[in-house]
Every structure is written in structure tokens, then in C-alpha cells.
Amino acid sequence: MGKKFLAGLTLGSLAGLAAWTSLDDKQQSLIKAKVKATAFETMDVVTDYALNALDIADAMVHDYGENAVDKMSNITDLVKNKKDEFAGHFVSDNFDEETADLRAALKDAKDDDNDDIVIDQTQKEDK
Numbered sequence: 001m002g003k004k005f006l007a008g009l010t011l012g013s014l015a016g017l018a019a020w021t022s023l024d025d026k027q028q029s030l031i032k033a034k035v036k037a038t039a040f041e042t043m044d045v046v047t048d049y050a051l052n053a054l055d056i057a058d059a060m061v062h063d064y065g066e067n068a069v070d071k072m073s074n075i076t077d078l079v080k081n082k083k084d085e086f087a088g089h090f091v092s093d094n095f096d097e098e099t100a101d102l103r104a105a106l107k108d109a110k111d112d113d114n115d116d117i118v119i120d121q122t123q124k125e126d127k
Helices: 002-022 025-090 095-111
Strands: none
16 A cells, blocks of 8 residues: 555656646746745634634633632642552552462362353253
């Protein structure tokens, strides 16, 4: 797939170059002007959206006041604590003890002859 994409990109570029060189200077300058205008319009729209997003975020912080900042800080601390707790569980010093306990429990379960559930499909029910 990568080779086909690269071949398509190369052929497309060559076709674009051939089309570009077949244009006269006036046509090339018109295309350059259109591309430049479109690029500036796009940057203008993106800037407007970014400013609107900042205004909305500022209004939300203003509406909720310091409580929003405190709540975000509390949530951040809670997530960090849970992450540390989770990571500490796997990196703890008593990992060997925990795995030994788990092995012993599995061995006891394997040695237990009292199975709770027995599934026997050798007999069919009469309908």
C-alpha cells in the first residue's frame, strides 16, 4: 500500500508540475493570488474560532469563579493519587508475597474436589 501511495503521489506531482509549466505567467500569478487569498481567509477563520473558544472558556471561568479552578485542581489531584496507587500496586515491595498468596489460593482451589457447577450434556431432554 505504501508503494502505491508513493507512486500515486509522484505521478500526481509530475502531472501538477506539467500543468503548471504549461500555464503562462499571467495564469500562474492569478492562481498564486487565489491560493494566497484562500490561505489568508482560512487563517482568519481559524483565528476567529480560537478567539471564540478562548472567550467561552474565559466566560465559564468567570461564571463559575474560583470554584471551577478548585474543582479542577481536586479532580487532578484525585487522578494523580489513583494513578500512583495503581502504579504502586504493581511495583510494590511485597509483590512476591502477593503472588505467593495467589499461587497458594489457586493450588487450594485446584485441590478442592467439591465443584459447585457440573454441566453434563450427554443426555438430551425429551420434548
